[in-house]
Amino acid sequence: MGLQILAFRVVVPQFGSHIYTTGGVITVFLAALALGYWRGGKRAATHASNERLVWVLLLTAVYLAFLLFTREHLLVYTAAIPIPSRYASLPAIVLLFGPPTYLLGFISPYAAELSHKADTGEASGDVYAFGTAGSILGTAGTTFVLIPATSVEGIGLFFGILLIATALVITLPDPTLRPVAASVVVALLVLFATVGSGAAGVDVRGDVVYQSQTPYQHLEVIDDGDTRTMYLDGARHSAMDLENPDRHVFAYTRYFHLPYLFADDPDDLERVLFVGGGGYTGPKSFLERDESVTVDVVELDPEVTAAAETYFDLDHEDAERLTVHTGDGRSFLAETDETYDAIVLDAYRQDKVPFEMTTREFMALAESRLSDDGVLVANVVSAPEGPASEFYRSQYATMEEAFPQVYAFRTSESSAVQNVELVATKADGRLTQAELHDRNDEREIGIDLTEEVDYYVGDVDTGDAPVLEDDRAPVDSLLDPMMGQRYVVEETDSEAGDPLEQPRITSGAGAGAVASVTG
Structure with a gap:
């Protein structure tokens, strides 16, 4: 055994x-x-x-x-x-x-x-x-x-x-x-x-800076030129530019700031919760861009947080505005009395999705922990269309059960498997793409989200998509069409910061080989 x-x-x-x-x-x-x-x-x-x-x-x-x-x-x-x-x-x-x-x-x-x-x-x-x-x-x-x-x-x-x-x-x-x-x-x-x-061989991914077998996964930190990447179970999870640590290496992490556009007043966005830490790209970005924000992070694996401290410039011991909680995201939401202005779900991977954080019951729990003007962002790995889009469309339909408004943003022009960002709000009225562009132009939020808004999907066909429930959440069968598919991860240019498509797939990506990135 x-x-x-x-x-x-x-x-x-x-x-x-x-x-x-x-x-x-x-x-x-x-x-x-x-x-x-x-x-x-x-x-x-x-x-x-x-x-x-x-x-x-x-x-x-x-x-x-x-x-x-x-x-x-x-x-x-x-x-x-x-x-x-x-x-x-x-x-x-x-x-x-x-x-x-x-x-x-x-x-x-x-x-x-x-x-x-x-x-x-x-x-x-x-x-x-x-x-x-x-x-x-x-x-x-x-x-x-x-x-x-x-x-x-x-x-x-x-x-x-x-x-x-x-x-x-x-x-x-x-x-x-x-x-x-x-x-x-x-x-x-x-x-x-x-x-x-x-x-017996050379690691083609770069220089292995650190590796560990944690109770939950195999953790590696690898440097490839100026880019430092955290791998979990062989899949890219987070990345940092060693020369420019403030840059979002993976372009999809910029979408985490969409709550600044969906909130009626961006100045009211003061408390943020991240479910999933990784290299802490998102939490660090919120803290650096807005001095009025406090961030809570729920990370299951304490060794991931330790690696982020040592290798990804995370400093939460002395940071009064950042609190790290070690544990399960759903359990934390069920037990906390806090109310958040934004919740970012960043715990999904292409091959490993905790089904208990995909269901209607979980989404209702997350909705109850949001302020009246609160916004939920879910980072989903899926294709934006075709058979490999089953999980994303099902997650969209499930979120519609708990939230009046749900929006979808693709992160690549490609139709391949990619990060699809789902945004849910409690608002009665629905914002158009044009209105989001106007808010981006008018608001000083420290980041230009023009290209992110350009990837607004519009209507999502959920007619054949099952609503996920605690007693029936066939997540594995919904993920099945993505197995072996090319996974496109947009990266930002190291100088200009504009999205640049750079598909990255784990070595030996034949049938069944997977690559996964969360931030």
Whole structure:
């Protein structure tokens, strides 16, 4: 079970954390174990011995070393296999984790045969009891101890040493030179694979400044020239220009300032809540542009906030106007008594959308936490039209259940998957695109949103879009048409600040490979 938890951390950065990856990992592990149980059971009566059990453990450790050393290349190569996107992760999971799981399946029938219990039921019961206890320990230990404390390589090294140590313990009653010598060789092989895993290739994304396995995701900070980017589970999440930190590298983060145009009086926009922090691009921008604004941020992962402090110029310890809350966004809204003039939902990704923050009930909760002139902005990753627009149109229809007015803004002229910004207000009347342009010209808000208003969508067809509810929110099926699609992320010019289309897709973006950006 510990190996299964590790599998998620290995596969998710390449294929995303949607339900198909989760189901694929569980399916492959169960199938490989079942095959190992069946094959091991047929061989146990004639082949089971302590020495053969030792070889099974050592072979598993050898394959684990192979996995550690080659996983990056295998993930890229298997991602390019032309199969339907929902099945894209299966070849990688089978190749990387099928063989060691199959070998581990031999252990239970061999152990039952070697237990010397007179009663078959008693022998099976003992094996299942110890096996279940080990599964509990492996799952809890990997989840709550190993993943927060060390890297994928460190966890792999721990598992390899554990397998080798178990093999040596089995040889203690009757030690022979060959298994002991083999254990030493395999230990050296696992150590070499762990140390050399990063030397097999060069990271094409740039220089890795920092990386960590958090309890929630794999966090990386990478510098590519003057641009510093935060990656979460292999997907671009936030970026900062090292030479010009005030620039919005990702153009869609400029849309977070649309509440200044939708509010009747922009001077009344004093309290802002961000659900999702990342590199804190949006919160920092509000604080820098308006000295009267205070900002609350709800970020689930404390290590993301720590990385933002160290690498993205976030200074909230001494900032009286910025308060960071560590926790779940919906829980925070349900528990807080605060009322906000603007709420920005920036917690969605292309492959990972917390469904509980997409439903009608959640939108009603968010509406109740807004002032009478308050504005909600939701950063949604979707195509603006076509089959891949299902999630955005469904989210639009859901927000209409809670808000009198909902608006949509695309962020690219392309019809590809992109960031689509949804804006909801409590106003009775609807603002036209021309009126938004007039407000942009008249109001001094510290940022020119002319081009953002130009991308106003107008009428949105929600006729076939389901309204999402707590007891039925088929978010994964709505995201399915986007899998494997090109994801266009607009970037601003480093000097002029004008949007410049620069599609950025994760390496090996074949079927099922995803890129995701939130700010």
